Amino acid sequence: MTASPDHHLPGAVLRPVRGHHAFEACVEQLATAIRLGVYPRGSTFPPERELAAMLHVSRATLREAMAALRQAGLIETTRGRGGGTVVTLKQRTPSARRAARVSAEQRREWLDALEFRRIVEPGAAYLAANAELDDAMRSQLERAHDEVAGARRRAEHRQADSRFHLTVASLSGSPRTVEAVTSVQAMLHEMLLAIPVLETNIAHSDRQHAALVKAILAGRAEKARSVMEEHCDDTAALLRGLLG
Template sequence: MRSPTGEGGVKETQLGSLLRPVRAGNAFEETVERLLQAIKLGVVPHGERLPSERDLAVHLGISRVTLREAIRSLQEAGYLDVRRGRYGGAFVVYLPPEPGHADLAEAVNQMGAGDLADALTFRMAVECGAAQILATLTLDSAQRAMLLRRLADVNGAAPADYRRLDTAFHLSIAELTGSPLLAAACADARLRVTDLLNAIPVLGPNIAHAAAQHQAIVSAILAGDPDGASRAVAEHLEGTAALLRGFLA
């Protein structure tokens, strides 16, 4: 099957999936939600500028007045710094908190044990499904190069950049299927566990193990092995769940 994204249709970020149109009835609230997704998932990392007001308003299907209200609220909450002038714009100043056991326990307490289990199940379903679907598609050279680049980025990441680049790798699998709904679901699933993952220290042996699992996922996708791709993602996510349980014990 031909990939629906087509030749040259590779997106360099996951912004296209996150910044989808909002519903008119809750335009302000959903705009804040979309922008927070992009910020907290590291799709727009610390120090970088959000797209222009014009582009954001078009993507989100909202007025600039609503967009400015959302940006102002996120500035007041400490996520953005709005600068004026020729080189101005809304710059991300949010940084994930340093890992700590108390933070992990607090994040789980806020979610509730049932919600945590549900979030892990949801993530397993959508990410395994995305990898399985992608393995059935015929990827063009640009798409294959993007997947391999995301793999190299995360597997060569410094500890400070690891979570952000790991997110980019996982989201790129869904993005490459060409399904905005699936890409959005995977972003939502990742966001539900982002605070938990950020509360876990980046451990060398775990990162090395994850690198081998990432390679297995990509190899199965590029080999056109849907079942193998799904199994590789499931093994990887089960390892993450085990790590969470270990730090919560």
């Protein structure tokens, strides 16, 4: 029996096996972690050998990536006991001129990320609400929420918001879900930097966060999901409007 594949599937399913170089992927992942507030300004990276192990690259490759981050002014390194790498990045607010230079390809990628975000973040909220959360986890969620509410400057608020979403994802207990949410949060961050948005309705966003926290802590999975869907839809509607 001979058959040919449905002609649409190979093109849809096959993809670059590894993306760009290890070095570049390293830079990107660390820069993303900094920008999303996983390593806020003033925080320190794990020691090189440990971080290389976490990223599954050689120390040489990691060091090359670190050199690039230093060059970009994101980190500073000191040697010797008590030394290490400190994050120095001062977050920057969006530039009003960036969106005009966004390519059609970039636009498509951003729209795709918004679609995917609307799948994975509500899914994460649903799993988090269904999970058996211990007191430490519940505290993490409440603290992450408080940090958003307590953030004063916009860039600080942006990072706190990312950490909040990443915290929800981590409570899902699903590594694949965490990875998916990390990638969409990275893309969202990129979009919000590139697109000059009006101040989002932070009070409204905080109310949604509060409702989400309440639903997760109460174990109301469907409620958690629908609040997160609404939250994603609100951000997406704003960004789509500006992307055209």
